[in-house]
Each structure stands twice: as structure tokens, then as C-alpha cells.
Amino acid sequence: MKIFLAKDPMNIIITGVGGQGNVMASRVLADMLVAKGFYVTIGETFGMSQRGGSVMSHLRVSQKSTWSPQIPFGQADIVMALEPSEALRVLSRWGNPGVAVLSNSRVVYPIGVITGDYDYPHEQKIKSIFKKLTAKSWMIDATSVAMEMGNSVLSNIVMIGALAQTKLLPIDRHAFEGEINKSVAADKRDVNLVAFDAGAKMI
Amino acid sequence: MNKLLSAANKEVLFMGNEAIARGALEAGVNVAAAYPGTPSSEVIENLASVARQRNLYVEWSANEKVAVEVAAAASFAGLRSMCVMKQNGVNVASDFLLHLTASGTRGGIVLVSCEDPGALSSVNEGESRYFARMLEMPLLEPADFQEAKDLTKWAFELSEKVHNIVMLRSVTRMSHASGNVICGKLPAKIPRARFVYDGPLTDPLKGPVISTPVGVKHKLQQEKLKKAGELFEKSPFNKYIGPPKPQILIITSSACFLYSREAVSMLGLQKRVGILKLSCTWPLPEKLLKKYLRLASKIMVVEEVLPFMEENIKVLAASYPREIDAKTFHGKIDGTFPSVGELNPDMVAQELAKIMKVKYKTLPASYARELQRVAAVIPPREQTFCPGCPHRASFWDINTALKLDGREGFVCGDIGCYAMAALFPAIGFHTVHTLHSMGSGTGLASGFAKLDMFGFDKPVLSVCGDSTFYHAVLPALINARHHQADITFVVMDNAGTAMTGFQPHPGLTLSATDETVPAVDIGKICAAIGAKVETSDPFDLEATTKKLNSFLEKKGNLKVLILKQVCALSPEKKGKKQYEVKVNEKLCLGDECGCNRLCTRIFRCPALTWDKAKRKAVVDEVICAGCGFCALICPQKAIIKTEVAAR
DSSP: OOOOOSSSSEEEEEEEETTSSHHHHHHHHHHHHHHTTOEEEEEEEOTTGGGTOEEEEEEEEESSOOOOSSOOTTOOSEEEESSHHHHHHHHHHHOOTTOEEEEEOOOOOOHHHHTTSSOOOOHHHHHHHHHHHOSEEEEEOHHHHHHHTTOGGGHHHHHHHHHHHTTSSSOOHHHHHHHHHHHSOHHHHHHHHHHHHHHHHTO | OOGGGOOTTOEEEEEHHHHHHHHHHHTTOOEEEEOOOTTTTHHHHHHHHTHHHHTOEEEEOSSHHHHHHHHHHHHHTTOOEEEEEEHHHHHHHHHHHHHHHHHOOSSOEEEEEEEOTTOTTSSOOOOOHHHHHHTTOOEEOOOSHHHHHHHHHHHHHHHHHHTSOEEEEEEHHHHTOEEEEEOOOOOOOOOOOOOOOOSOTTOTTTSOOOSOSHHHHHHHHHHHHHHHHHHHHTOTTSEEESOSSOSEEEEEOTHHHHHHHHHHHHTTOTTTEEEEEOSEEESOOHHHHHHHHTTOSEEEEEOSSSOHHHHHHHHHHHHOTTTSOOOEEESTTTTSSOSSSOOOHHHHHHHHHHHHTOOOOOOOHHHHHHHHHHHHHSOOOOOOOOTTOHHHHHHHHHHHHHHHHOSOOEEEOOSSGGGHHHHSTTSSOOOEEEOOSTTHHHHHHHHHHGGGGGTOOOOEEEEEEHHHIIIIIHHHHHHHHHTTOOEEEEEEEOSSBTTTTOBOOTTSSBOTTSOBOOOOOHHHHHHHHTOEEEEEOTTOHHHHHHHHHHHHHSOSSOEEEEEEOOOTTSTTTTTOOSEEEEEOTTTOOGGGGSSOSIIIIIIOOTTEEEETTTTEEEEOTTTOOOOOTHHHHOTTOOEEEEEOOOO
16 A cells, blocks of 8 residues: 655754754654655754754655755754754744644753753743644643653653654554564553653644 | 675675675675775775675775775785775875876776765865876775665776776775675685786886886876776766756766655656756766757756766856757856865755745644744753764873973864864863874974964874874874974874774784784884883873873973773773772762862763752763772862772
8 A cells, every 4th residue: 555645855853952862753654654665864963962952854755756954944844853942042043834743842952042042932932833833733741751751861762652642653553562662662552652642642 | 604705696784884895895805905994994804804804805904095095015016906995095195096096907906985074073074086087097986875885896897907006985984884785706816916017118017117217107097097087978876867968967976866856756756847867077078068068948956065067067168059058057166066075966956846836744833832932942962072082082181291390381183083182072171272183193293392482382282092093193293303303292092093983003912813913013113213101090180191291391301191091982891890889879969069060060971960959960870980080189079989899
């Protein structure tokens, strides 16, 4: 059975702060889509990812070919953000009236905010920007859910579960389970599935 | 099963560096050596992960020059070998390479240079393609992920055809990007190493492997390069896509091919613009270029970072005026594209649209204005030392000691995460005032210390990490000792090549392939040179500053302080807190304290944040690594650390 994309290529940006599991999330998502027979191109900047900087992965999903590992400005279809100000940072360059945004609500303060040199926008302000500039948006507290499971780093999987539930992409729990069985150690599979399900429930 | 060993014909998602590793495996590589450096490190990491199954010798060498030498020895013995590095590594290896390209090689040998246009994770964006021209060796540049694998495999064959080392150049957007790759076959045979050296001096395949007699060997080297150029003429890796009579011809290579193709597609110009993608970029395939240059009078060259291809194409065009008529070139030299930073699809589309007089897509004006408004409210996210990073503590110790010393001493920096102390507003106190290449901090300190006869009276320190120590610091240290340079040299030993992902180095007892190996002790080396050596824990502020101050007071010799504390992100530490850290709100005086918010303005740990409403410091438990160092710096003792029971 041939699965169709709403658009070709479908442009997805996964963003967050170094250490939040951004790269892993983009890998899991990409592998799920490759398993479905798509061409997936990922562009990543993770050389500095461990040092608290902004991290971004560009995913291009296509039935036809490999695409540029950098998405042209103003052409993101889906933005998944593990940190809310990073969602804004991506929107400010890749946003367009048709974009969908799924953002974690848990804030990681940049150093400039901690020192008092900059202000961090209030959650209500971020939500209103989403409302104004996107076609669809969701803000969920993935980190708190992950912490209840005992590990904040699972928030990336909670977000993947939520992304699957939005039905913006041809991915589901079955595909996720297939991927986890391939790439995650046996004793960590269950907790990943629980995190995925918890994310799906938040949409 | 390891994805790298996927069966033939299977389609998998490979990172560029994985594709390069797989290509080497399909070529039957036997020996691989490298020094880690972003964005190159995953090539060797991947090969090391299958070393046992594929019968490979894989090592993390002390530096890139040694890596090329180790790989060259395998080639001389008839095996296939590979050496991998980031752009800077080619500089380090260049002295040996100059002689290697003259002596020639035997078994296929490939130098992979993964470069970083835009310096996304480097302190330079130097490009090594010019080395290919200067050292007269063939250069290949893959333009997508399938090609990263296929071209790597072919590079070994090419090296054996021309009996010389071949350079394969990748960039961050190729090495650290991923795409679909169809795997080929993995060979079964295991060759035997045999080094033949008793033939005549002028026979590079049977005689000794040397670069003399220079006249003979240099001539031979140029004939080999010419042969490579002839092979490039028929290579399927150079490809033209577009109409038979394009209005403009784009000539491009590497990731820029993907940007160019996307730009043409964004503007809908597929029927008007041709793209000649070159994957064999030095020497240029002359006949092929003559053929395609004839197609259009406008030529756009899209490449990163410097105009390497553009220059070479222009030289070619000027050399054959009867065959190639006058062209208008759009590239770096006429300013169409900048010679600084990386390119992207938009930059290509924008310039192409201007030349072709078509409209470049724009967002609705009101929406674009809103985006600008949003951009203005986003706080920048500067890089900084991680929560629990020993380097932040080490620099705090050094800064405290220098303040106590009071003579305005300073630090010469070096390459590693600790370079951030000079680069970014990572910390609110600055002691590092020079930063160059691996090992240069200690060479510079050695020089500064000899300026006392010209009235220079500031104490000088240099720092380096444990991996950097072995890479390039030793000659500078020996120089400092021999010339009695009065410097304090601090080794920030965090037990691994941490910045690039914890690759082992000669100071550890583990090899790239997890074998137990003897460790080479930094302290013993320094003591053997004749330095005064002390060791301390950077998290012990009092003991460390005391040792530093006693060193700064002592005149006339080389002093070495080794600060030992494992990196906060190391597998053994990650996720395990030594301390629970909390701020006692009753004790924290906030803005009223008079410390000018030492904790959040000056110390700058991402986990130690500021509660604006309460006007007090607060610890973010999600990101705090539990090192407990901040408890030592609060003048009110308001930061409380409690030891976490061992789990």
C-alpha cells in the first residue's frame, strides 16, 4: 500500500537545547519514515549540542529523492520543539502561515536570561504567537510527564508520541515499537513505549 | 546487528560519516587511524565498532600526522588504509603528506577531511582543498549520501591505479547529515601485509619508499596526477542535469549541489538552468569541462568556502581561449557569494533569481513583519560550559588565584571545550586572552615568559586538555623547560577527548576497539622533563588556588598543575549526582547581598538560575549535575549541597 504525504517534500524541524535528546528524536522519527519507504534527509548541527546551545535537526521526507539538508527559509511544515523559546527561534526563520507547531512547555533559561541581560517571553505570550503565526499548535508539558517516569530525558519520546497523535505524519505506535526494538536495549524498551503513550494522550 | 554491516542491496539511513565508513568497508579497508575532531569523528567510531567482525586495525592516534603515518605504513605493506581528520588536521599532517605524495603509495590509501564551512563547531573554517592542489594529489567531494559511500569505495581503487594517496573531502552538512543509502557487497578476503624495499631507488613499487631522487619522483607524481585527471573524465560521479541548451550553467560540488538543485526547483527553472555536479574536483576533468562550458555563456560556481573550483575553472578557460569563448562568471570572486561562512538553498536561489530575472518566493508581507517582531523577543542562547563542567571550576580556581596574586596575570588558551573561556560569554570572568591551534597556548606562554628582559612582568599561565597534551603540547613544554620560561602550565584532565565524544587518548588504558592498553602518564612525562608537578581536584577551590598561588610566587622554572576531574557528560558521571544542591531562600540575600549576583552573573552555570519574582537564586533540578561547586562560591553560604547516598 502506498502511503501519501500531505506535501512533498514534507519539511520537519526538531529543535531544542543541547542535552534534551534532540538528535535521538530526529533519528527515531527518520528511521520510522525510512522503514515506511520514504527518502529522508536529515540535516543536523550538533557539534556544540552538548554545551547548552540551540540544536536543530531538519528532516525532509519525500517519495522522490534526497533533498538539501538545510530547509529553505519560510518552508517548515512541522516544528517540534523540546523547548518553547527554541520553537520561536525556528518560527522566526522557517515559519509560514501553514506551519504546525508542537512545543514542550518546559523552559531552559539561556545564560543571558539568567544574568538578567535578556527577558524570557512569558508562556501566554508564546502561546499567542503560536496562535497568530501557525495553522495548528500544541503546547504540552512533556518534561513533567517524563520526570514522573523518573527521567526528564524521556521528554523527547513523550514529544514523539504526541507528534504521532497529531496525525500530521504517517507514523504510529506500531512503527515506533518496530524502531525501538531495533535501536534500544531490551530493558529500556518498555519505558520508551510508556513515554510514547503518555505523549499521545496529551493531544 | 550493527547497521554498518547491513546486507547488500538493503536501503538504510546513513549519516554521511557512516556512509563513508561503509564505503571503506566495501572497499575492504584493513587499517584506519584518526585523531578526533568534529565533524569527522563518527567515521572511526563506526569502523571501530565493527573492527572485530571485519578484521580491521583501528586506532585513535596521538595526532593527525601520526594517523596518516600509521595508515601509510599499511599502504606500503600492500594493505588498504584510511586516515580521517577535520580540516585543521590536514595542516598538522601536511609535512608528512608533502613527502608521502612524492614517495607514492602502494595499497589504496584515502585521506578523509571533514570540514566545517561556517565554523559550526570549530574555531576556523579553513579549507583543505588547496592542499590537494599544493601537494598534487587527487581530490574527491561527494555530493549526497549514496555518493559518500560509493565515492569512498572508488577512492581506494583510484589510489591503487595512480599509486598515490587520494583526498576525500566532506563538509558538516554532509558528514553530519543523513540520507538513504543502498548498501553494496562487503568483501571476504583478508590480505597479508608484505613490505618490499630491496628494489632500485627509482622504483617506487619495489624499492625503498622515499621522496628522492626529487627530480624523478616529482615528475612521476605529476604523471600520476595527470592519470587521475584522465580517469575523472569518464567517472560516473561527475553528472550533468538540465536542458541541452541551458541559459546558465551552475558548476557545483559537495553539499552545494543539493542547495543548487533545491534553488533551481524553488524557482521552477529546471528547463532553463543546467547543473554540472563535479565530484572529482582536482585535477579538473578538462575535456568534460570544455564540453559543458560550451553550453552557456553564463557560469555560476557554487561552492564552500573559498573559490577553489572557480579559480581552477577560470585558469582552464584562460588556457584554451579557442575552445572556450568568453564567459561571465558568477561566484565568489565577483561577490555573488561570500567567501566567508556556509551557503544554503536560499542564498543560491536569491542570486539565481536576480540573474534569471525571476521572482524569488516571499512570505506575505504582514506575516514577514510579524516574524520580525517575534525574532526581537527571543533571548539569544549562547554556548556555555555544561552544568557540572570541571572547566568552569578550573577557570574559577585560576581566576581566584590570579586575583589573589594581583599582578594581572593571564592565561594562554588552547583547543578543547575549555576554549569557550575565551570565545563566548560562557562565564562572567575572563582570564584566557589568546587562542590558536592545538598546543599553541604553551608555545605562546613560553614566548611571553622570555619577554621579561623587555620589561614584561605579568605572570603567564597556559592551559590544555588531556588529549591536547599528547597531540601537540609536548614540544612547547620541552621548549619552555629548556629555555627556563617561567610559566605555570595547567592540564585540565577530564579523562577523555570530551569535546568530540569521549574518544580514548594515550593517557587512558582503553583503545578505540576496547582493548586494554598501557596509559602514558602526563605527570610522569612532565616530571621527567624537569618540571615541578602537582595534582589537584578543580572542585576543591581552596586546595587548588593554594597550589596555584604557590606556583605563581615561585620564580624561574616550569610548573605543572594537573587538575583531575572527569567530564560531567562522561558515561560514568552522566545522570548521577554527587550532591543535591538547593538554595536556602532565607540565607540568599538576592540583589541586596552586595555580591553583584556572583552565582548567576559571574559564575554562569545553566542550572543556577534567577527567580525574578522572588529576586533570589534558584537551582533547576532538571539540569543540575550535582557537582556542588557553586556551594563554595556563595559569600552567604546560601547554596546548600547534600551528598547523595551512593546508588
